[in-house]
Amino acid sequence: MDWLYMGGTLLRELRTNRVRRILSILGVVIGTAAVISSLAVVEGGREQLRLHLEKMGINMVLLEDRYxxxxxxxxxxxxxxxxxxxxxxxxxxxxxxxxxxxxxxxxxxxxxxxxxxxxxxxxxxxxxxxxxxxxxxxxxxxxxxxxxxxxxxxxxxxxxxxxxxxxxxxxxxxxxxxxxxxxxxxxxxxxxxxxxxxxxxxxxxxxxxxxxxxxxxxxxxxxxxxxxxxxxxxxxxxxxxxxxxxxxxxxxxxxxxxxxxxxxxxxxxxxxxxxxxxxxxxxxxxxxxxxxxxxxRDPEEIRVFCQQELIEQHATMLRTFRILTISVAAFSLLVSGVGIMNIMLVAVRERTREIGIWKAVGATDADVMAHFLSESVLTCAIGGTLGILLGVLLASEAAGFVASTVAETSGWSPVFLPVFFGLSLGTSVAVGLVSGLFPALVAARLEPTEALRHE
Amino acid sequence: MRVELSGIGKTYRLSETVEVPALRDIDLRVREGEFVALVGPSGCGKTTLLSILGLLTLPSAGSYRLEDREAAGFSRNEMARCRASTIGFIFQAYNLLPREPAWRNVMFPLTFRAETRATRRQRALEALEAVGLAHRANHRPAQMSGGEQQRVAVARALVNRPKLLLADEPTGNLDSRTGRDVLDMIVDLAGRFGTSVITATHDPRVAARAGRVVEMSDGAIVSDGAGT
Incomplete structure (x- = not known):
């Protein structure tokens, strides 16, 4: 199979039904944005903690009389x-x-x-x-x-x-x-x-x-x-x-x-x-x-806390935030996965006759499967890329929000490690693979004679 | 290519209990370079026979020998590979890929072959030239007339020099003059490559061009002889 040729075919197909495609990737965009901003905000929080430790040292204990x-x-x-x-x-x-x-x-x-x-x-x-x-x-x-x-x-x-x-x-x-x-x-x-x-x-x-x-x-x-x-x-x-x-x-x-x-x-x-x-x-x-x-004196008025506790609080807060955003990400990715699967099934149905033609001139089941899988993966990767852009734009807002509502600090900057981009894109690609698998299988298993008869 | 069918039967199962026989006990031998017309009323099994010959579907019974290989037991992959390397199809409804320009439609069967991209493109353009459509290489099917589309389909069917060309009513959608042109091309190009041609047709003029006419009725061959 000539991948460059199939790539060209794929690009032509991505240009069709643009509205439908954009709607179906919205969930991927939101999910990926949540993934990358969550990673960056949590990393930023860790970085802030590290700076804080540099300032104070983990062995500090503070006693405060509130009177x-x-x-x-x-x-x-x-x-x-x-x-x-x-x-x-x-x-x-x-x-x-x-x-x-x-x-x-x-x-x-x-x-x-x-x-x-x-x-x-x-x-x-x-x-x-x-x-x-x-x-x-x-x-x-x-x-x-x-x-x-x-x-x-x-x-x-x-x-x-x-x-x-x-x-x-x-x-x-x-x-x-x-x-x-x-x-x-x-x-x-x-x-x-x-x-x-x-x-x-x-x-x-x-x-x-x-x-x-x-x-x-x-x-x-x-x-x-x-x-x-x-x-x-x-x-x-x-x-x-x-x-x-x-x-x-x-x-x-x-x-x-x-x-x-x-x-x-x-x-x-x-x-x-x-x-x-x-x-x-x-x-x-x-x-x-x-x-x-x-x-x-009331023991409640004499407060002691140590850096370690603050660090643990901070870490708990970061964990909570991460669980929250990962839930949002997982939910939107799941919903969008179902959406992608749906439009891929529609695409297989619409292109049944073409699949028949492909098979008649020699495409194997694997070729057809690879083509439809690439289509869903590519669709999701486009959504993932947009999501990464959105996530990068939103991350500092998110960090400020988390800092002000949960951490009671002046906020921190999100930190983007290169691996985060790979992880977020990888997530969207995985959504594409998983949601494209069933439609691709349906396409691959079509009988050529049936497919050619399809109107 | 030598093609040899013996005792071929095909039954479609509509449900657990209802089976419809489409082909019964077909024996057919086609020599290399032979031009065979399958004639007979609609529903007599011509298209089913072509599908079996073209390895689009397997027979329910009997033996199908392509050269020296027994094709009746091919796996789906073997069928696909064999279609890519040795068989060309022409359909009544042209069946071009609607979003691809002519040259890419013609090149499509070559993408399953291990040739360089430049060679493939070259061969696709040569095939288009052979059907007189070099100037339409970048047009999409919708921008071409029926005759032109069928000529693109002919170029596609012959671009990988198949040993067996199967055509299902190739002139069915064309006016008589265009149909004759397309038929001339098929005969000419198939003759050049020594390709065996088997075509299903209602058109007496197509049958007249064939060296041999096989008449079918109700899923069986009723006569096999020289064209009239």
Missing amino acids: RPEPVRLFQDVYETEQRQAAAIEDAQPDEIEKKIILKSRASPGAAAGQDPSGDGIPMPEVLRMRDVEALRARLPEAALIEPVAMDYAEVGLTGTRPRVALVEGGTALGAVIRNLAVREGRYLIPSDTERSEQVCVLGSRIAEEIFKGAPAVGRRLSMLGSQWRVVGVLQPKGTMMRFDYDRLIQVPITSMHERRGIEMVSALLVQARDNDGALALRDRLHHEVMARLRD
């Missing part, structure tokens, strides 16, 4: 509202948002001045203090590092300008090491900053840009928590880690923050296990030890 003293809570609301609004309405009037923030902050007198929150009448619960951190270090030898972090939200600005609300983190010199933060200008916090409670700060790259508008920030002074802080460094852009935007963060020595606030509260602990396998066990021990110190 926020009153002034912190107030600014947290403002900060989060502002973040949401900034994301939702980029073209909204920035003045209005700022006005709201200012109104809200003024509605709570004394907040910005850092008064003791016990002053509002509600007694402050037991919280972790610096000496607890020391004790925990002694009690938990399996932890390589235990670093205290204090979270605060405060109005920040240059003297004489309108302040903005920012997330301020009190930490130590080791904060950069643990989280793999790199300094772009100046320096990070150093041990003497914490020891002497220096009023210095390190800025995330975006907040530095927002406040200083591109002018050098190192050496300038910022108003914050009722006093002046010297900027000693600006971080490299880092992005979001553990739902935390490092580019908008202001870091100060934890001791200085405690002094200015007048509240000694450690709101989080960054803990590093000595080895990766120990992280889960360390998480439980850490929670237990901390709860032993904060006896009157």
Whole structure:
């Protein structure tokens, strides 16, 4: 059999009944698009996870005290509202948002001045203090590092300008090491900053840009928590880690923050296990030890989680997404397979007489079978190619959707490995083979004399 | 090619109990290069006999010898290969492939052969030229008259130099003048290659051209002799 000749015949046949053919391959297009975008989104998610691990390391455990003293809570609301609004309405009037923030902050007198929150009448619960951190270090030898972090939200600005609300983190010199933060200008916090409670700060790259508008920030002074802080460094852009935007963060020595606030509260602990396998066990021990110190606190308010859990959550989410898209793909491929089989049966019926002619001049059953199989495979491969194009176009949308609805991250880019194209095209070809098999068999088994009589 | 049928019978089964005999006890020998006309009323079994001769269907009984081979027991593949290599068909209804241009229709039987593509194309064009249609090579069947279509069919039937040419009412759809032209071509080309021709016909002029007329009736041969 001359395949080039049959190829020519095939192309002529593909040009006939175009509408019918296009309708029948729609399912293949959708199915293949689902296959390739699913592969690419999941791969993108894995890639994101890998980057995340590079940033944090799998042996990290985070303990977070959800209690926020009153002034912190107030600014947290403002900060989060502002973040949401900034994301939702980029073209909204920035003045209005700022006005709201200012109104809200003024509605709570004394907040910005850092008064003791016990002053509002509600007694402050037991919280972790610096000496607890020391004790925990002694009690938990399996932890390589235990670093205290204090979270605060405060109005920040240059003297004489309108302040903005920012997330301020009190930490130590080791904060950069643990989280793999790199300094772009100046320096990070150093041990003497914490020891002497220096009023210095390190800025995330975006907040530095927002406040200083591109002018050098190192050496300038910022108003914050009722006093002046010297900027000693600006971080490299880092992005979001553990739902935390490092580019908008202001870091100060934890001791200085405690002094200015007048509240000694450690709101989080960054803990590093000595080895990766120990992280889960360390998480439980850490929670237990901390709860032993904060006896009157609700265990639900003291959250511990480790990177490994986050990774598992992420992996579960990716699996769920994959199962979902593969179901969509399988369903549409199945439906389209039936559709393809149907039009191939119609084609065999319509071309019965031609099949008779082929056989009369010497085509074997296998020749006829190969011809009809190639036709269904080629039809599906065309659908598959279109589906791949569609999938490539849709993948980043899908990744964004998954990221925002399930993973609560800022999203990731789909990653297309070359093998994905082969896999998706292979899937559509397989649909063509399977759905074309029966019609091709019907064609091959036709009796030449019967076929020639067919009108 | 020597063709030898002996005791050939063909029965169509319509259902479990109803069997219709189409051919009964056919004995027929055709010598190489012989031109045989099968005549007889419609339904007498001419087309069935041609189908058996052309290996489109197998007989229910009897022996069919093609040269030295017994064809009655051929597998479907052997039948197909033998059709491709030694048998040419011409049908009353031309039976060209509607979407293919003339030259590709003619070339089709050659695609089952191990020749180079260029040779095949060359031979297809030569065959078209032999039937006087070289200038119509790129036309599709629908763009040609009945006579032209049948000439393309003749070119297709003869392009692989078959040893046996089977024609079923080749002039049935043509006016008498065109029919005569087509018949002349068949006789001329078959003679050139030494091809045996067996044609079923109602047309007395076709029968008159044949060296031998075999008359059939009710599935059996009733007379076998020289043309009148």
